Amino acid sequence: MAATLRDVAKLAGVSFKTVSNVINDYPHVRPATREKVERAIAELGYKPNLNARSLRSGRTDTVALAVPELNLSYFAELAGMVIAAAEESGLTVVVEQTGGDRDRELALLRSPRLSMTDGLILSPLGMGQEDAGALDVPFPLVLLGERTFDWPCDHVTMRNTEAARAATEYLLDSGRRRIAVIGEHEGEVMGSARLRLRGYREALAEHGVPYDPALVVRATLWHRADGARAMHELLDRDVPFDAVFGFNDTMALGAMRVLQEAGRRVPEDVAVIGFDDLDEAAYSIPSLTTVDPGREWLARTALGTLLERIAETGPKQPPRTELADFTIVERESAPRG
Amino acid sequence: MAATLRDVAKLAGVSFKTVSNVINDYPHVRPATREKVERAIAELGYKPNLNARSLRSGRTDTVALAVPELNLSYFAELAGMVIAAAEESGLTVVVEQTGGDRDRELALLRSPRLSMTDGLILSPLGMGQEDAGALDVPFPLVLLGERTFDWPCDHVTMRNTEAARAATEYLLDSGRRRIAVIGEHEGEVMGSARLRLRGYREALAEHGVPYDPALVVRATLWHRADGARAMHELLDRDVPFDAVFGFNDTMALGAMRVLQEAGRRVPEDVAVIGFDDLDEAAYSIPSLTTVDPGREWLARTALGTLLERIAETGPKQPPRTELADFTIVERESAPRG
DNA sequence: CCGAAATTCTACAACGATGCAAAAGGGTCC
DNA sequence: GGACCCTTTTGCATCGTTGTAGAATTTCGG
Numbered sequence: 001m002a003a004t005l006r007d008v009a010k011l012a013g014v015s016f017k018t019v020s021n022v023i024n025d026y027p028h029v030r031p032a033t034r035e036k037v038e039r040a041i042a043e044l045g046y047k048p049n050l051n052a053r054s055l056r057s058g059r060t061d062t063v064a065l066a067v068p069e070l071n072l073s074y075f076a077e078l079a080g081m082v083i084a085a086a087e088e089s090g091l092t093v094v095v096e097q098t099g100g101d102r103d104r105e106l107a108l109l110r111s112p113r114l115s116m117t118d119g120l121i122l123s124p125l126g127m128g129q130e131d132a133g134a135l136d137v138p139f140p141l142v143l144l145g146e147r148t149f150d151w152p153c154d155h156v157t158m159r160n161t162e163a164a165r166a167a168t169e170y171l172l173d174s175g176r177r178r179i180a181v182i183g184e185h186e187g188e189v190m191g192s193a194r195l196r197l198r199g200y201r202e203a204l205a206e207h208g209v210p211y212d213p214a215l216v217v218r219a220t221l222w223h224r225a226d227g228a229r230a231m232h233e234l235l236d237r238d239v240p241f242d243a244v245f246g247f248n249d250t251m252a253l254g255a256m257r258v259l260q261e262a263g264r265r266v267p268e269d270v271a272v273i274g275f276d277d278l279d280e281a282a283y284s285i286p287s288l289t290t291v292d293p294g295r296e297w298l299a300r301t302a303l304g305t306l307l308e309r310i311a312e313t314g315p316k317q318p319p320r321t322e323l324a325d326f327t328i329v330e331r332e333s334a335p336r337g
Numbered sequence: 338m339a340a341t342l343r344d345v346a347k348l349a350g351v352s353f354k355t356v357s358n359v360i361n362d363y364p365h366v367r368p369a370t371r372e373k374v375e376r377a378i379a380e381l382g383y384k385p386n387l388n389a390r391s392l393r394s395g396r397t398d399t400v401a402l403a404v405p406e407l408n409l410s411y412f413a414e415l416a417g418m419v420i421a422a423a424e425e426s427g428l429t430v431v432v433e434q435t436g437g438d439r440d441r442e443l444a445l446l447r448s449p450r451l452s453m454t455d456g457l458i459l460s461p462l463g464m465g466q467e468d469a470g471a472l473d474v475p476f477p478l479v480l481l482g483e484r485t486f487d488w489p490c491d492h493v494t495m496r497n498t499e500a501a502r503a504a505t506e507y508l509l510d511s512g513r514r515r516i517a518v519i520g521e522h523e524g525e526v527m528g529s530a531r532l533r534l535r536g537y538r539e540a541l542a543e544h545g546v547p548y549d550p551a552l553v554v555r556a557t558l559w560h561r562a563d564g565a566r567a568m569h570e571l572l573d574r575d576v577p578f579d580a581v582f583g584f585n586d587t588m589a590l591g592a593m594r595v596l597q598e599a600g601r602r603v604p605e606d607v608a609v610i611g612f613d614d615l616d617e618a619a620y621s622i623p624s625l626t627t628v629d630p631g632r633e634w635l636a637r638t639a640l641g642t643l644l645e646r647i648a649e650t651g652p653k654q655p656p657r658t659e660l661a662d663f664t665i666v667e668r669e670s671a672p673r674g
Numbered sequence: 675c676c677g678a679a680a681t682t683c684t685a686c687a688a689c690g691a692t693g694c695a696a697a698a699g700g701g702t703c704c
Numbered sequence: 705g706g707a708c709c710c711t712t713t714t715g716c717a718t719c720g721t722t723g724t725a726g727a728a729t730t731t732c733g734g
Contacts, residue, residue: 029713049689050449058719096429361722392719
């Protein structure tokens, strides 16, 4: 059995409360006593039982991070950054996967498992406006990435609409006029897909290019296979297009593969732009022009905001929204015009 | 403040222990009482405090998973599978990143953070034989993936040597004779890199092809950038080669990109084979022939083994080694001969 | 209708830590 | 030398749960 405070105390010949004082850097401990206790701690290899500490203190120094799936590189890289940032603050991260599924998102928000954490960073995908009330939770909560509903809650995200507008403009500026879009979510009101589509339409309108629904392809999940499927669908529609805007890199890469299989040259026949700036975007053939949404900043800010909330004592501050800056990363799949 | 057992008890008009009995499905509770209690639970939205439960029961229903980085797709996908499997058993997973760094691996093994978990699944990379003793820990531990030292400990891995031999033979069978290798770890005695290199050499020997060290390129971490850098190095060496065996897919993809930038056609001039069968391997151009190491099985088996250890009561059973089966997935970058 | 055997419920003591408040120890000053 | 104050140490209650054991209640055979 692992050593406890009392074991250390017995060995050091002091009360167990003194050992606790040493561990918690209570200032009034005589150096000699401190040393005695520290020797005993070392000798027994004592490690505090964090469960007991949490029970007593109410702090767990653990946060939960819920993403759709780690299988999506975007979320894997994001999770890695959140965990790295947490590590720096001495925090542990519990990772949950929701599959982007509404019911699993709701179940998680109600789960007793969260009683083991001080707060939650959630990337919602499946919940809708009618579920927003479920966010009225008794623990700190930060939404990371676009939300699919309106609810006053801390929120760390990026300028989705502006970024999508910029990406579209980038293609327009390079002379493309028939720009297909992959990744629309039908019926969505305010998720990333909808916001990016809005940016796309704004850019078209500004340039006087008509919006053609035949160029817009749905994809609920944003895997490579979804991008590939969407591209097959687009090719089947037999409408002309000279560019593709993938709502994430993974889909864009899946689509680009199908495009080339079909004999279209990228970027000569069709330019492709993605969204996320994944590691792999720099290594595809051709390498993928994309939007860098500032993931590192997103991850750190989400965690930082959550930690501030956790530390908060007085009356609840009003919810905050933090917006990351984006940049367009030019690569081969869509050269600047 | 969240409701506790006592609050529920007061509302239901029973002792708080009866509420506990209801929650734990203790059989001798009168249906009427049970219903009364359940109504009270629902009314207060009571959720058990898992910290308190853990403190009392000694079980946390949480496991730790330590991998080098989530930024490496292989580990991200593996982690996703472990978490999904854990979820099925009602377990929570804490994810830690070691960066493949020896000191961080050792620090993790000693960390009090693990007192919040029932056991650890560790993918070691940096530790060496002299650190093996650090694995003598007072909690269940399962190594996932090759270990870099000898120590009696549960171990879930794949047939690295056989798989590498098969991959090499596959290339030899298709007529290649100058097969380069990317990802060697210098000085390593028994990690994946070393075992895969051994398989490679065995296959060469069997086919009477001489081993040429000029074809072997080191890479400590196995990112895309490392694969790219290694390929640049290989090209700089100016030795002829007609195939490349990347010790993981990520590196193979990085290398393939550089290869094509340099004007070599894949697979006509150079065949490329990887290792891991990542999602993205099917979508690169050309798509990547690779070794499927049975990740799903690895993830489930690692978790299953850990759970058995956690459930174990009597004397400690001898350590087990579980080996996954592999298959070679033929794609465009290296067609069957 | 009694007594024994079941069933159902409750009281109390943990688990291992921290917070609070009071006790013990040690100087200083008049 | 005693009063007072600051430093150092300690004791006790407590966090919210579960295990054990025994008390209360019900059931049931004779």
